[in-house]
Amino acid sequence: MTDVVGFIHSKGGVGKSTLTVFVALALRNSGVIVRVLDADPQASTHRWAETAAKDGDRLPVDVIPTPSPQAVRDAVSAARADEIEIVLIDTPPGTPAVLDEVVKLVNLALIPTAASPMDIDRVWPTLDLLADVPTAVVLNALDARETAASIAKNTLEDVGVSVADTTVPMRASVRRAFGTNPPVPAVYRELASEIKEAVS
Numbered sequence: 001m002t003d004v005v006g007f008i009h010s011k012g013g014v015g016k017s018t019l020t021v022f023v024a025l026a027l028r029n030s031g032v033i034v035r036v037l038d039a040d041p042q043a044s045t046h047r048w049a050e051t052a053a054k055d056g057d058r059l060p061v062d063v064i065p066t067p068s069p070q071a072v073r074d075a076v077s078a079a080r081a082d083e084i085e086i087v088l089i090d091t092p093p094g095t096p097a098v099l100d101e102v103v104k105l106v107n108l109a110l111i112p113t114a115a116s117p118m119d120i121d122r123v124w125p126t127l128d129l130l131a132d133v134p135t136a137v138v139l140n141a142l143d144a145r146e147t148a149a150s151i152a153k154n155t156l157e158d159v160g161v162s163v164a165d166t167t168v169p170m171r172a173s174v175r176r177a178f179g180t181n182p183p184v185p186a187v188y189r190e191l192a193s194e195i196k197e198a199v200s
Ligand SMILES: Nc1ncnc2c1ncn2[C@@H]1O[C@H](COP(=O)(O)OP(=O)(O)OP(=O)(O)O)[C@@H](O)[C@H]1O
Pocket: 011, 012, 013, 014, 015, 016, 017, 018, 019, 040, 042, 044, 091, 092, 093, 140, 141, 142, 168, 169, 170, 171, 172, 174, 175, 176
């Protein structure tokens, strides 16, 4: 059984690619057979893996570029055939055709967002896009002094939107991690556990 989890937000720069890589590494470290699909034509996640490999610091997870709807469909079929346990899909911002395909394939969608009221207000169009897909918001890149997180959680949960218990802090080491095989902070292990539980 292959579970398919997408990191999705129509807004750019919310942390989709970074979360995809760190959650993939955390899942891998906990023994899950995981594969990443990079459905973003910008290919940040694929470039991350390629850069790490070129520098002799290969990620222990395969990252497959899948920039078209057909490529995503084929790669998910291949992952099922290869008995991959969890496929993580990094997606582009906006609402391109590839995203419609990802929405059809995922059994869990994670929406990363900062926690300010304006950021939370920008989550609604993505929730509309996800319609009936099981979804959780992940509060990401939070300032250490952030007080908005609990307000954001209440605002979302009051209208029936799930929010991951794990909130991800802003960290300089995470910002610098592109192109490396980084150590995985505990918070991503916690998020990976929540994801495993949500899809089981
Ligand atoms: N927890 C974090 N702490 C610090 N910086 C972070 C964190 N998460 C993400 N970032 C940084 O935020 C920026 C945007 O992250 P990322 O590229 O992952 O977002 P994205 O949603 O994939 O963007 P796009 O929509 O353009 O693909 C990057 O510079 C990344 O290093």
